[in-house]
Amino acid sequence: MIEPVALLALAVAVPLLASGIILGTDRWPRVRDTLVVSGAVALLGVAWALFLAFRDGARPRLELTEPLPGLALALELEALGVLLTLVAGTLYAVTAVYAVGYMRANGEPRQGPFHAWFALALAATMGIALSANLFALFLFYEVLTLATWPLVAHHGDEKARKGGRTYLTVLLTSSVGLFLFALIWTWQAAGTLAFTPGGILAGQVEGLSLALLLALYLFGVGKAAVMPVHRWLPAAMVAPTPVSALLHAVAVVKAGVFTLLKIVVYIFGAEWLLSQPSASWGVYVAAFTVVAASVVALRQDDLKRRLAYSTVSQLGYVVMAALVLVPISLVGAALHIAAHAVGKITLFFAAGAIHTAAHKTRVSELGGIGWRMPWTLGAFAVASLSLVGVPPTVGFLSKWYMLLGAWEAALWTVLAVLTVSTLLNTAYFLPIVHAAFFRKEGPVHGEAPHHGEAPAMVVAPLVLTAALTVVLFLFPGLPLTLARAMAGMTS
């Protein structure tokens, strides 16, 4: 058994080392691809061991260095962090298999650096998940932005460059201009940045200042894609599909909402925010994002873009639920991080499988494709239902908790938004499923008219993640325990 403290270090070190080794073995693609997968599996092992240690009551803390007086680069085990570690670790293991299959099947260039950046991004995500204070989190947050830029601009054509530019500009502008500013402000006001149950700002910042600080965080954590700081997300869809899948359904965006949730719970303190009427506006900004992004998603014909706007809307759920502030709603927010991750990654995997097998990227081209690729589109249907919130999928559970929270807080607007957006989700997902199975195939143009499923390495992962949405509905104990621990609700 490895010491819990060592596990903390390993969670960041394993993907970091894997990144270097992948780059070093680039000359032998078979060796390299084996290492990509085994590195991911090793990380999953570490994540699982961290969860077991957490369950046994271990709360290890690891201090690496102290770059600024009082501000240490430290890692610590905490409930929500364990949840993100598990989500990212599990889905990375699946994605690694998918990514190897996808990159090979599509003959992508520069696969070595691609997988290396990918692993580095995971190292940063693990760092974010396990940070003991907001300073360390910010550090890993910026590393994540920089490590994913090469992935977004991977193709190197004009479109990819433009997408990469938007991605980098929006994320860095928001984080340096607003997030960092808020960070230093918090540091000066509270004299600490440690994640503390109950928050550190109670009694320190209030009234108008509090509203301003909340705005700085809400729009500064650009990865959470609260409108109008969401532009980077659709722009990043130029990336190869495995990137969109993991980074823009799991690691990057989840890092964003995770950060906001951490800030609400451990920096502001949910109770302090609840007691301050000046902070009540945030929930409406998130609510607007939920509805507006869904409406935009309705009108996208490009499948990946539709999924991107759906992500913006789903992230809005998490932020909104976090800002409802009552404990049960916080549980819903944490749960939705896991629920959306599993569902959305399936959808992106499916989009990639369709691209690989049929070279189709538009919703309007998908007529009848379900009969050619039954596994892929079947999984797509299950994941869609989860995102809409239909039982027996995990999406239903998170939505249930959010509804309970809104009810308890007596926020009728939020209740209405949850209802309306469920309808909108249905309206942009189900037509795809309907067309795939019940509409005639359009006239065939281009190559590969008689395609079947994509390669097994591409299809197996997405079936697995689709199954996971149902499994998590039936056995929600694990994420639920962690979410309740974070919200301070002892079960």
Added chain:
Amino acid sequence: MTAHLPILPVILPLIAAALCLLLPWARAAWLLAGATTWAVFALAAALIHRVLDQGSLVYALGGWPAPWGIEYRVDALNALVLLVVTGIGAVVMLYARRSVEREVPRSRIPLFYVAYLLALAGLLGITLTGDAFNLFVFLEISSLASYILIAQGPDRRSLTAAFRYLVMGTIGATFILMGVGFLYMVTGTLNLYDLAARLDGVEANRTVRAGFAFLTVGLSLKLALFPLHLWLPNAYAFAPNVVSAFLAATATKVALYALVRFLFTVFGAQDVFQNVPLGTVFLALALAAVFSGSFVAIFQDELKRMLAYSSVAQIGYMVLGLSFASVTGLTATVVHLFNHALMKGALFLAVGCLAYRIGATRMEAIAGLGHRMPWTFGAFAVAGVSLIGLPPTAGFISKWYLVSGALELGWWPVAVLILLASLLALVYIGRVLEAAYFRKPSVAEELQAEAPVALLAPTWLLAGANLYFGLDTRLSAGVAGEAARALLGGPG
């Protein structure tokens, strides 16, 4: 021997310069210059260790006691500057052999190293001396040597650049000399610490004010504070790559050190920032430097010019910290002095690798080269991220102190401007990286390979230092904080 520690860093390069003049072989001259620089670096390390351990060291030159003889005094501030200058020199010397052989005619190489050693001796002299006139003399030594170094650039435009620098530099030096003269007229002393003590007793009359003004303007010219920076871009752009890296990382820093020394040790913060509105003036000029330098850098198509304009902006940050006149602000200045040397040194060395391989440093030439020269552009990326000021690099530490300093005073618009300005750095660094990594290479460059290890190793040494000092700041921020507290604690 150890008693003479404070003077040795000046004496060694001076003697080596004379010896180097006698050497007819390029390789031997390089070896001598390199060995000297490394020896001086070791001395600097020993000195800073001592100073941190035992407090300031005082050394009377020739055994003549202070007010009459020349005094050398080493405290936390100049020990740190000494370490920066010699450290950069040591790394640059590792790099110099291949690079200089490529850019300077073989027959002139020994003379090149003579000029380098003189420049080094001059810079170290300014840093260590406690005597105003001695400081002026070393300033001239280092300036004259740098004019020669810049003029060695492979492009003929380096001559006009060096001449322009000479004209501006001479004006600056003259101003400084006049300032020193005025102060001498009032107080009858040239020792910096003696001056500080005697100025305290003197009523601020016009002569003191004029001396103060001459000194400030003269030093601002040497450190290239906007709008006195016009000599800098061409000088850095056309100098040999080794010289650009060395001067960009050291020369302006030493001038800044001299300014800090005069303002805080001699005149005292009280006098400078309360009786004279220098804080406001510096604040305005520094912000103008930051924004104008960054904006112009965005539109440069030649990498060295781009980096040179970026230097103007970065100097702005350092002066901005000064204008706060607080411990945090001054710490930011000194930390950034340290960190900027690392980042700009690494960037210029990386561009030097590029020039060594493809003979060009223009934006068009680097398209797609990121994949062919991964180490060169990797170093550029790391140092670039540091320049933008993102964690986990040294640049972030500078930015943190600077923004904290502004917020501490309640100057939040200034804090916002600082953060906005770092986004401008993102634009010009991002342009380069985007072109190098995500543009299709032109056909002519198909066969380019990576730069030789002899160039890459020193480049990565500095790039790695950017990462290291982003995480372990005991040496940079720790000593800077100590220096800042000492400077604001009162004269002497």
